[in-house]
Amino acid sequence: MAHPCHTLAVDTQYATVRPRGRAVRVTISLVVVALVTATTFWGGDDFFPFAPFKMYSSSMELDGWAGSTRVEAVNEEGERFKLTEAATGFRRAELEGQKSRFIENPALLEYIAQAYENTNPDKPEIVTVEIIERRYRLEDGHQTGEVTEVVEAAYTREGADA
């Protein structure tokens, strides 16, 4: 904050920046650009706020499967329903970001059940949580209409018979 030019009175008609202040400021601008450029090419999300701007940056095969992930739950009363963002506070993108963790260790899905119960303390508790991916077949960019669903990770609370 100790910019050399701050000694200048604020209430002048035209506030200039002296040469040293200019050098400092241009350096700051260049450092910001350098940092955010560097993490675009070498860094990762971890360096937030200097993180790569990678929304929708992945490629999708024109011939292949386009996936759409969702989470479903079964509660104590045997009702199956979709666990939406509103129901848990955990976004689909966040789930996808941590998906490898859940696939590796499905017991972690317990935490999603907890998030649901914290958000909805009055509703029946959840016994089963599943990550399901719906895959749409694409050929040459067109949907063929062929759809499959894959349960990628499933967790059922111990003692529950679901």
Place this chain on the structure above:
Amino acid sequence: MTRYVNGFFFTPVALGRVAAMRFLAGLFVWIEWWAYKPFIIQHRFLPEDLYQPLLIGRVLPIPAPNYWIVTGTLAVCLAAALPVMFGYRPRLFGWILFIAYFEWMLIYNSYGKVDHASFGFMVLLLVLCMMPAARWGDREHVSERVGWGFNLVQIAVVCTYFLSTWSKFRYGGFDWADSGVFTWAIIRRGTVFSDWMLDFPQLLTAAQWGMVAFELLTPLVLFVYPWKRIQYAIIAFFYAFHVAIFAALTISFLPHLFAMACFLPLERVDPKDLARRARAKLKGRKGSPDQHERGGTDPELTATG
């Protein structure tokens, strides 16, 4: 050349824009928590084990969010945003807002997904902390320091576009634009405005190429700074682009849109003057009194008389 470079970083900006941007920044903080619901604020219910701290969250002693940390951070953001909006001790409350908002962003981004719409907005909050107190419609006082601050925000806004194409090349490969990424995006979150496009994959491929071209060309908006009309036209195009993206995919980029407003000559907006003129119009007196009152705030007139 030196003059062009100097002008690039230090084109003076009237302080009226500072007041307007403070208002918009605070307004956005008030809009965001509500507009993004259930997300962000709902993170207060997430168990600690879903928290994936970012580097900065591990280096600094920042605790894992819980119910009270999330709620408290929001409360501080909202409380600090009000004085910033209305120019009361704007630097002091600006710093409080910046720090609280940064924590809010850590709560936002520490659960497995980092979004990139807020970069420009965070830079905006930071530079606003360092700018002097200002009042709406002030075109009399101009400052190179303020000009530099807004230039940095503008650079951040442009980086958000320009570097995102390089991210696409990095993560999606150079054939990103030939892939089915828009098809996938529309399957995931299409609307009535975009679902029909699924039947025209060539159109989507063209749109992907258009996107890459558009993003790579965005730095132009900085370099045309001596020609304000061209610059404003490009900014208008940017806003139109985001309207289209929102219609197609309901992705809003709201904080980015607020930060981008600092390209615009908002110092020309003076709510008090507008209210005065509206009142005068209502009373049917459009003539001399209105002119006379306006003379007090119009720099061109004060300069000569």
